[in-house]
Amino acid sequence: MADVFIAPKHTKTETEKAEVKMNNIAFLPDLEDPDHISHLGSFLVKPYWVSFQNQDDDENILLFLRPHVITTLPWLFLSFVLFLIPVLIAYIYPLISGTIFTISFLPENFTIILLLFYYLLVFNYFFVNFITWFFSISIVTQKRIVDIDYSDLVYHDVAVTKLDLVEDVNYTQTGFIRSFFNYGDVFVQTAGEKLHFDLLAVPKPAKAVDIIQNLIGEAGHVS
């Protein structure tokens, strides 16, 4: 039977494609006033004060992720303990032995320098751990995903993939602590050179996956 009517094929123009993308972006909640924004946040939506290398002029950061702040507790606690050790020795030793603690084989000036050097070491331990956490960042824009792994002070790995190459997004959230503080690992599978992006210990992994899924327009799965 001959066709009665054949609807003309409508290919989306660039403007219409951009409108679809902008509509997808519109679902993201509005930002708070700048005064209330934390620069140490781990889950930031549309952080306009952040920029990254090789960012295009028309490219906006939609999602900014860091490891959950709870992951900083071990080294924060250790830094605090290390800071307190000389203080505790100075106060507790006299109570036990009745004398002031001194390093008998070292003159006083060496002890002062040793103490100052010790506190400088403790501060550096804290600072290096802080910048390791601070610069471990994952960024999602309307065009691509950028994953920055920073560790061991001198190692950093920047991986970038276009959103068009993202094939699947899923997350895992296992254990009591992760469930209680609502953070987990988001895994992004791509068709690019780097097959998967691992966004580890990010807050609200379900929401992060939802945002990325809406951007790529595909259904992912949760494990």
Added chain:
Amino acid sequence: MSVDFSNLTQFLQPLLALKIVFLLIIAFFIVFTFVVVNQVNTMNKIVSEAHSSFTLKLIAILNLLLAVSLFLLALAIL
């Protein structure tokens, strides 16, 4: 001709040797703090945040200055 060993004896004094060891350790530590400054600058170029980037850079430079100050203090009082 006789060799004067008095300078050698002075050099081998334990406290002087300990001072040199302290100064060497602090010097290596200054190199470490310089690496920290360099890495903070590198990472700030990769990701830049208003105010935070400047604050981190300032803390890293202050850290380096503290290490240098400690070296000078050790040189003076030890």
